[in-house]
Amino acid sequence: MSDTPTKIVVDCSTGAVEEVALTAEEIAQREADAQAFAAKQHEEEVAAQAAADAKAALLAKLGITADEAKLLLA
Amino acid sequence: MANTFTKIASTTVGSGGASSVTFSSIPGTYTDLCLKYSIRNTSTNPTVIALINGSSSNFLRTYMVGSGSSVNSAVNDASNYIGYGSVSTDTTNTFANDELYISNYTGSAFKPFMADNVNENNATTAYAYLAGNLWSSTSAITSIDISMYGGNLAQYSTLTLYGIKNS
Numbered sequence: 191m192s193d194t195p196t197k198i199v200v201d202c203s204t205g206a207v208e209e210v211a212l213t214a215e216e217i218a219q220r221e222a223d224a225q226a227f228a229a230k231q232h233e234e235e236v237a238a239q240a241a242a243d244a245k246a247a248l249l250a251k252l253g254i255t256a257d258e259a260k261l262l263l264a
Numbered sequence: 265m266a267n268t269f270t271k272i273a274s275t276t277v278g279s280g281g282a283s284s285v286t287f288s289s290i291p292g293t294y295t296d297l298c299l300k301y302s303i304r305n306t307s308t309n310p311t312v313i314a315l316i317n318g319s320s321s322n323f324l325r326t327y328m329v330g331s332g333s334s335v336n337s338a339v340n341d342a343s344n345y346i347g348y349g350s351v352s353t354d355t356t357n358t359f360a361n362d363e364l365y366i367s368n369y370t371g372s373a374f375k376p377f378m379a380d381n382v383n384e385n386n387a388t389t390a391y392a393y394l395a396g397n398l399w400s401s402t403s404a405i406t407s408i409d410i411s412m413y414g415g416n417l418a419q420y421s422t423l424t425l426y427g428i429k430n431s
Contacts, residue, residue, distance in 0.1 A: 196280075205273060224414060
């Protein structure tokens with residue numbers, strides 16, 4: 191049994207539906223997409239962590255807790 | 265549904281799944297395109313990916329999404345992720361309902377489109393997503409490819425492409 195991924199191609203001009211193996215280029219694109227997704231997710235995690243760190247540093251500088259900060263903003 | 269909707273093509277994924285579904289040779293005889301699909305990933309990642317004319321470039325999206333326990337949004341996100349589908353850990357035999365609506369797909373202007381979806385899952389996490397998107401290309405759209413990140417489209421995933429005239 192082959193491990194080559196397949197895709198479904200629907201030719202809208204004829205209505206023909208074909209299941210075809212991915213080309214090397216398409217497999218590479220799929221891997222590039224996966225890498226891009228992982229990189230983007232990592233970037234978002236880093237940004238979220240940086241924001242959380244900045245918030246914690248500010249609270250420490252002010253000498254108040256997060257709940258106390260919420261009270262000030264309410 | 266307006267009576268100007270005409271089914272161009274439809275397919276249902278068979279046993280074993282498929283890495284993607286491509287609608288190719290889309291006729292240029294309509295005003296707009298609407299792709300309605302019901303999909304599930306064989307992996308645990310809900311992200312749906314689109315290629316237009318085989319390209320993953322020149323996409324922008326402004327979206328908001330709720331998962332059941334959190335919300336997220338972004339403006340002008342340069343990404344060809346177009347929504348959320350059901351995943352392998354969701355309730356058995358449940359599928360997401362997704363839609364793309366592309367206006368003036370044959371014109372020479374850039375192509376705005378909207379994307380939305382809701383997922384069914386009998387648990388806390390079930391996504392509802394709404395996005396305005398832009399594919400910055402002057403080319404007419406002749407093919408659309410749909411896949412899900414990290415896995416295959418599961419058996420019984422169904423995709424139907426409609427053409428709309430005079431809309």
